[in-house]
Amino acid sequence: MTSRWTSRALAGLCVAALANWTWADAAGKPWDPAMGTAAVKGKVKLNGAAPKRKPVDMGSDPACAGMHQEPLLTETTIVGDAGQIKNVFVWVKRGLEGWVFKAPAEPVVLEQKGCQYVPRVSGVMVGQSFKIRNSDPLAHNVHGMPKLNSEFNIGQATQGGENVVTFTEPEVCMKVKCDIHGWMVTYVAVVPHPFFAITADDGTFALAGLPPGEYVIEAWHEKLGKSEQVVKVEDKESKDLEFTFEGK
Amino acid sequence: MHAAAMAAGRRAPTVPLGLVGFLGTTIMLFTTFAASYLVRRTSADWRPVDLPLLAWANLALLAGASVTLEWACRSAARETRGKWLAATALFGLAFLGGQTLVLAQLRAAGIFAQTSPHASFFVVLSLVHGVHLVGGLGALVYGALRPAALRGCAVFWHTIGVIWLALLVFISVM
Amino acid sequence: MKRTTRGSADAHYLTMFFAVLTVVTVAGFAMDFRPAVVTPHGRSIDGLINYLMVVTGLLFVLGHAVLMHFVWKYQGEGPADYTPEKPRTQWLTALIPVIVMAGIAEVGVLLLALPVWGELYGPTPKDALVVEVTGKQFEWIVRYSGADGKFGKTDPKLVDDAENPLGLDENDPAAQDDVVKRGVLTIPEGKPVAVNLRSLDVLHSFAVPAFRIKQDVLTGFTARAQFVPEVAGRYEIACAELCGLGHYKMRGFVEVRKADEFVKWLADQPGMFE
């Protein structure tokens, strides 16, 4: 008697779970690029004095220092004469929940070159492979310190060493560093869709091929912090945005 | 002991040497914890936690277990022995229950293993001692089947009882 | 019962092996691969090591000589002579190694080792230059107190590997002029130096072979290493405590400069927040 009841209960649970799951799956419809007709572009500026870039102290590894005639400058905040900020990660924070995006097959590559990371900030999609390459003739280790994804700590003792990691959770941004050369720091943003950009030297960014709709756009900078704006784009429309960070 | 007796070709002692050795290593174990305690308490973050009275009350249960087990050892008749053994087992289980309650009370008071080193030691020690007590319960069953082993069984219970008393005093005084 | 025993041949080879072993051992230690020593206490440590090499070397050779002799002389099969136990002789014989060993060992410790030990862990000379070296995976971070002679406050929460590896507190006036360097400890020649050693994460060990200095760096506790570098030059700092996958790359340098050069150099270094 009781056993039957329990079995029924179990079956019920299973059904519920199944339904729940399928529903969750149906939540997003597969992304169709043809829908991407709108665009958001713009600029990120710093209001106030640009912090001075100091030379990087590579004392702990002469081999690194040897690779640069001019001492490298810190890349924490790179600001142009007109106050335009480089290496700001701009992405669509909200507004694309309805879609399910497929991660591209080709990996995002992070280089370790001359004892610094290239690029300083990189964006990768959930599930997309993130390839870390050591192009230096010396050992590095890549220590990812994510908050949501799982931590990784890989030693790359020899030139040409390559490792691939993938991320399961959206996370803007995680810090990745080399413990052997403490000055080596890079940031990786994990996003669920391809609509992100990293500002160039002139501080500009462009998010093209967006479906029409209302979005929350966020700009993230490692030192200056975050700021977000709401923007509504119609079909075939392209809006301009300007983010301004207050200098500290 | 059977094999030992046969091997030795003489009667085996009532408190097997093996048990003595085991008690030796058990005492070493708790001594090590005590020593670590003394080292650890010298550091700056040492915040004493006052233990709930129940921790002391539990001692009575241990004492009860020892007494009943002692009686079990002395009673010749099978069924009386059984009764006393059952009583001992109950006392033992009650003690374990009591200890869990103590830990629960501490949690309720917001004191967890990581709250302060003092608390950490209390938790670790009660767990390690609890494990020994569970072993003691196993020994009871064995003793019930092999009356010859009851004496050793009792010695074990008395010892871990005394050890716990000593530890409790130690960590509340120091 | 027949068994293959090639007595003489074995004795031959074994004796030869012991002979070669003895020669190689002595030769190897005689080659003395130690890096040149540049500190006074280092010289006394080397003295102690030389003493040990001589006495243990002699005993090693002696022991093996006897062993070889016995192996050679007493090889062969068949019954040996019976001698009943002679406890007295045995105890007396035991006295020889007891006296010899106790003598050698304790002389080494009491007469040669303890003075150095005292020198290393004794009080720091008043005129010593106090520097701070912090070990972190996998770098040595050097800090000078700057003009004010005071080390500024540090806070783990402020640590930023790239910009502020020690987590110096910008609001602490004492911290402003602290000089922070990565991996290179620059010190004056011929002046006593006291290094305060801290660790930010796991255990490390501050080892400068040329100085005969090795001091573990314990997290949550400031250790001290003191020495007088006598010869200007560039020496390596090794990490001598397994500290993670980059342990083998945790290399630093000691730059010993002429006293006046050092003063000039230090004056030129910008403070942390200047």
Added chain:
Amino acid sequence: MSDAHAAHAPQSFWSRYVFSQDHKIIGLQYLITAMVMALVAAGLAVLIRIQLAWPGSLGIMMTPETYIAIVTMHGSLMVFFVVSLALVSGFGNFLIPLHVGARDMAYPFLNMLSYWVIVPACLLMLISFFVPGGAAAAGWTSYPPLSALKEAVPGSDWGQTLWLLAMALFIVSFTMGGLNYLTTILNCRAPGMSMMRMPLSTWTFLISAVLGLLTFPALTAAAVMLLFDRHLGTSFFLPSGMVIGGKVLPHEGGTPLLFQHLFWFLGHPEVYVLVLPAMGIAFDVNSAMSRRAPFGYKVTVVSLLVAAVLSMIVWGHHMFTTGMNPYVGEYFSIMTVLITVPFAVIGVNLIASLFKGRIKFTTASLFGLGLISAIGLGGFGGLYLGTAASDLYFHETYFVVGHFHMMIGVVTFFGTFAGLYFWFPKMFGRLMNERLGRVHFWLTIVGTFATFLLMHFQGMGHLVRRTFESAYDFQKPVTGMHYAITFFSVMAVAGQFVFLYNFFRSIWRGEKAARNPWNAAGLEWTTESPAPHGNWRGPVPQVQRWAYEYGRNGHAEDFQLQAEPDRVGATEPAAH
């Protein structure tokens, strides 16, 4: 009754060979297990050597984090799961009852249990290679914080937990075994077998057991507290203000030094637990092979006891560089070098035992003699490390590596092999092949001695241990030796395959052995080979004298079995 016991021999395969309670089978189980683990550990050693000689040649398979994991596991496996299992547990179980004239261990069931606790421990160790983060990578000493923080090294994620659990199981097993040794030796000796008539190997087993029982709890406690720190956020060993990769860790106030004290309070005696039985076996084997009683039996026993006692109060010499109170350091230094005294006596007695003997060269005696030389080499190295000031230079260099490999590597292995070749007939009723034995011996002695001697020299050049490759200039003069060392170590490992072949072949195909193939005087040789269940058909022999009655004594044979009644006209030995 005795025949009854012999008749009680279990018949089914399972109760006879798998869940056997017969000390001889259990001993063999331990030996075989140790051999399997040895293969793994030796494989790891070869990987290490290849990496050191040709960095990067192993490519993706050998990254810095795998390297330290391999180093850690090589050490842990060798110390706890190879040497300890083979020498202490293996020979201890096999020999003790035979030596003291008991039918079996005091607690056969406990004995079986001790083996079946070790098996999961071994499995835990092995599977830890395949868990997330890989095997434990904080060194066999697993000092926190490194061993406590998965942020600090990948191996501290899962591997370290498994390592700690395996270690706990090992201790449980060793405790069961130790209790058995203690009780069997003290309570179950045959009539007439006074303590001073026991073979020296049995003495060493007794001492090892007691040392183990007294010191292992320290590691148990440390392991429990470390597990708490790892999984329950306590701070027994974890201090304040740790920052890893910019992440501030919540722990505060713990003292990493405490763990080191606990670890070495076990760690140093553990070394003696391993090395003393090897010496005991050498005494037994050499005296049988040189037809002489060991020189200074009583003196040796006393020295062993003294060494054992001292071993428990000198652990601090592993921590001279931690900046502990200098006076404590001086104390530890003085006590430590004092230990060389009893060992010098033992060494002298080992050599003096050959005096006026007639050394028959068999593989067993070759290993027995090689062991003496190894004690010399390793022992003197100890002086450099035991003296605080010189240890400042040698600490954490290859000198240390060479030293302890010489002592708890070469000495213990030589003891094990001497014992195996010597007692093999008693185990399987057959002899091992002497010719293959010679090959094994020469490969082993040349390989190991060369390897670890060269490591001493590298230590003189301050080659830092546990390093993935050589990053320092000061050690350039000695890094060239890496090639030679790798060559010799591979040679040594190759030799062990000869041994394995010889061992397993001889079990079935070896030359049949009589009761007493070596004409040895010990009690174990009075029963047939292999010894039956219960060890003696008929009653347990009445012991008449000690185990070393050798030398022509006005009789045809030059030896007298421990249990033989006195011959008329024999001069009764003075002390026994």
